[in-house]
Amino acid sequence: MRFYLQFGHGMIEHCRRLLGAWRGGGVILSPRDLIEDQLERVAADARRAGAEPLLDPQCYLHDADHHRLTQHQYWQVYQARSTASLLSGSGARDLIRELGGLSRRLRVERNILPGLLARPVDDSWLSLHEVIIEAGAEEFGEDSTLATVALSVDSVRDEEQVEAIVERAADWPVAGFYVVAHPPTGYLVEDPAWLANVLILTSGLQLLGKPVLFGYGNHQMLALAAANVDTIAAGTWLNVRAFPPAKFYMQGDEDRRRSVWFYCSQALTEYQPQFLDMAQRHGVLEWMRPDPTLGSNHADPLFAGPPPSTVRWREPQAFRHYLTCLHGQCRAMSAGSFEQALQMQRGLLESAQRLNSELRDNGVFARTRDFGPIFDVNRSALIALDRARGARLRREWR
Amino acid sequence: MLDPSALRAAFPELNSLEFLAESGQKYVFRAQKDGRSVVLKIVRADQDQERIDREIHAVAKLSCNYVPVILESGQRPVGDKTWTFLVEEFVEGESYRAVLQRQPVQPLGDVLRLATALLSACCDFEVQQMVHRDIKPENLLIGPNGKIWIIDFGIVRLLQLTSATLTQQRFGLFTPGYGAPEQVRNLKPKIDARADLFSVGIVLYEALHGSNPYLSGKGNVLEIVQDLCNRDLPRLTIPGDIGGKLSEFVASLCARFPSRRPPNAREALQWFREIVGGLGTM
Incomplete structure (x- = not known):
């Protein structure tokens, strides 16, 4: 994709x-x-x-x-x-x-x-x-x-x-x-x-x-x-x-309140830098390090050593990091068949939910941008897609 | 009722006229002509002449192994009125409704043979830009050698002609429980071969499941229509159906929305053949 x-x-x-x-x-x-x-x-x-x-x-x-x-x-x-x-x-x-x-x-x-x-x-x-x-x-x-x-x-x-x-x-x-x-x-x-x-x-x-x-x-x-x-x-x-x-x-006309969010692609979730501090405190910040295959180095300063919230990391870097990760994730989602596409979705949701949950266990919460309530939404929607169009998608996948 | 002597006088070339049935539109007789059995259908004088002509026109030009051949058609006076008539090939067989009443859940091999016949017929209809619109067990005959016939083109739609059903009518012509939702709701542009595929799907579902779920437990036509338009049927579990592919195919045929069914009859038949090849039962 x-x-x-x-x-x-x-x-x-x-x-x-x-x-x-x-x-x-x-x-x-x-x-x-x-x-x-x-x-x-x-x-x-x-x-x-x-x-x-x-x-x-x-x-x-x-x-x-x-x-x-x-x-x-x-x-x-x-x-x-x-x-x-x-x-x-x-x-x-x-x-x-x-x-x-x-x-x-x-x-x-x-x-x-x-x-x-x-x-x-x-x-x-x-x-x-x-x-x-x-x-x-x-x-x-x-x-x-x-x-x-x-x-x-x-x-x-x-x-x-x-x-x-x-x-x-x-x-x-x-x-x-x-x-x-x-x-x-x-x-x-x-x-x-x-x-x-x-x-x-x-x-x-x-x-x-x-x-x-x-x-x-x-x-x-x-x-x-x-x-x-x-x-x-x-x-x-x-x-x-x-x-x-x-x-x-x-x-x-938009209310562009200043707030910076770090996108953890592996968890499909965005976090504020203050919660990355908590991740660092509990020794799990490395779990959130961006996947290098997605090609984003825009969040490197957050993983350089000092507490992430103290690092100079503003919206421009956050936006570029988000968009670069999403660009990489889209490319990785290309599948050769509908069955493969479904498997990839299930795998993505499963691994992301696991990490999301483990981070929560370590006090790392996403608050208003938590994907936690969304995992089952996506799963349910994918099942509905399979029921409605799966038969044809299996035969006519491009 | 027709006067038998007037009928014999009107059709001197036919012998041994034997009354078979009377339906909403017509009287049906079996007869002998030139040593072979034929069916004579006499259409009531008060019926919609345009619709009758369409049936005749449609079937006459159809080339299909599963549809009786029309031998002659026209109009003749019987008594003091003029009637429209059809003489078609007599096909020996038992209605599929009778087959299902005797054995509600059919053997898989028989259902696959039925599906092949119905989907092949749909392909033939599609080539002629025709939609049968009334495929149901009552309109299927099973011959003594297992040969399958599709009869009664009473509500056929020819896609290149203006429809005989008024567009303003809220409901189209349909048989409750078998007519596709777009046909029930008279959504003209959407009534194409996929409407017949829906009906085929329902017949197959009924034969595999033992009943038509859209008819079971319903008190009136409105309940049937509401259910059929708002609910997809649950997936069947079919013994011998490797990977659930047949079940998925039947579900696709029975989908409420045409875009969720195979895009046309040719694709449906091809798809079905691939499934059967995988089942190795035929």
């Missing part, structure tokens, strides 16, 4: 360094966070590093008012068009034409088409998207478009709505799918039905023979490797690790 960066606030330098280090991958650009000059610059930097830039038009909410998003020309065209105009086709063509100009200036090779947040998935929503897809095919050609599937919490939780998308998507003239799903909570999801349906949706789309890219993800979404998803994307702050409709409104 591949890993792309989900662009968010303050990520220009992260993109440059990480994509340069990885010599590949990709970045999903955010008009909500970048003016056009910056979009062009980050896209060019990505290409120089051998990575793919993609542009997420972020048309999820027609009434979004975040000033950085709405100052883009294509957004002004979008907001000026009524829903009726979009549905009739003329508004969709105007929007796509404007977006096409921007895409060509950014020189993106694949085009993420606009998509509204489904609340719910019904005939109107499907029809609107099919109009947009048709306009996208005319502007860009079918072979370079990715249909956006953006789902509200309730839509994700409804199997009927999820399967309705898979049925209709079989006829969409697109090259792939870009899926974003609003989680019931702000970050890690404790609802197995939500995650199960994300797996069922993405695997259903993947079985149509086209790549699936899951946006606004995090390490819990490593499970999507079992759905044979091609790429997941994640970013630095939590609002680019879980899809947050609120961030597209001025009122929802």
Whole structure:
């Protein structure tokens, strides 16, 4: 499975360094966070590093008012068009034409088409998207478009709505799918039905023979490797690790409280440096040393000797460490069969849960970012995936 | 009821007319023509003419080893009314419903033979862009030599024609407990070969399990429909099913959502053949 960066606030330098280090991958650009000059610059930097830039038009909410998003020309065209105009086709063509100009200036090779947040998935929503897809095919050609599937919490939780998308998507003239799903909570999801349906949706789309890219993800979404998803994307702050409709409104502009978290990939859990001090005190800090195969040296200072909380280790290093580890974990999740993919997931969850538990026994707690309550959520969702799609995934694994 | 003398007068080429059955749509007779047994189906004058024509059109162009051949069709006056008729090949056999009543849990080898026939027939329907839409034990005949026949194309859907069932109708035409959810709910664009695969899956499940779980313990059609649309059947445990592959295949056929079933009849048959090869029972 591949890993792309989900662009968010303050990520220009992260993109440059990480994509340069990885010599590949990709970045999903955010008009909500970048003016056009910056979009062009980050896209060019990505290409120089051998990575793919993609542009997420972020048309999820027609009434979004975040000033950085709405100052883009294509957004002004979008907001000026009524829903009726979009549905009739003329508004969709105007929007796509404007977006096409921007895409060509950014020189993106694949085009993420606009998509509204489904609340719910019904005939109107499907029809609107099919109009947009048709306009996208005319502007860009079918072979370079990715249909956006953006789902509200309730839509994700409804199997009927999820399967309705898979049925209709079989006829969409697109090259792939870009899926974003609003989680019931702000970050890690404790609802197995939500995650199960994300797996069922993405695997259903993947079985149509086209790549699936899951946006606004995090390490819990490593499970999507079992759905044979091609790429997941994640970013630095939590609002680019879980899809947050609120961030597209001025009122929802993020509260970026300063707090630094160390991602222990072996435990699938993030810890504050103060708890690494406890790990050191009880002689178990070495258990948390990053797996060298994941390629991150960004957390080395925490293991250099002094108590971790006393070391100068701030968000930039923490973010780069998290993203580098996730990049490595995604690569390691590539499996030759569905059965192998399931085994890898079970193995990952088992070993992570064991370490998570042993660390807790030694007073090392993760507090609000503990994966402890999540292990069984992922297990349950994987069983649901196997029941729903396992038979076909075993036969049609790519 | 038809006047027997008027019927004989209308069909002078047929001898030994013998009444067999009457169903919602038609009267069925066995007869002799040119020394061979045939079936004469007379369709009620008040039935939907478009649907009747579709049945005839569909089966007439079908090339399938498991479907009786239509020898002649048309309209003739019987008495003072005009009737639509079909003369088709008579096939000897016992309905699969009778077989299941005698022995509710069928031997695995027999079920595999049935599956091969039904899936092969679905492939033939698919080639003609046809959906039978009423595969169930009552519409399957088992001949004395084990030959399997699929009969009654009364609610067939031809995918390239406009559907005879009004799109606005909340429910489509179906047999409770066997009709696929998308067929029950009249979701037109979704009714393709996968709807027949669902029905095949239910028949196989019933033969392996001993009953149709969607019918057991239900008081009315609404309860059956709600169960079928909202609940996947539990996985079967099948003696001799190495690795659970047959059970997984049957579960896939019976999936509530079409996208969870094999994508088409050809894939389903291929998949099934691979499983049978692994079981080594045929």
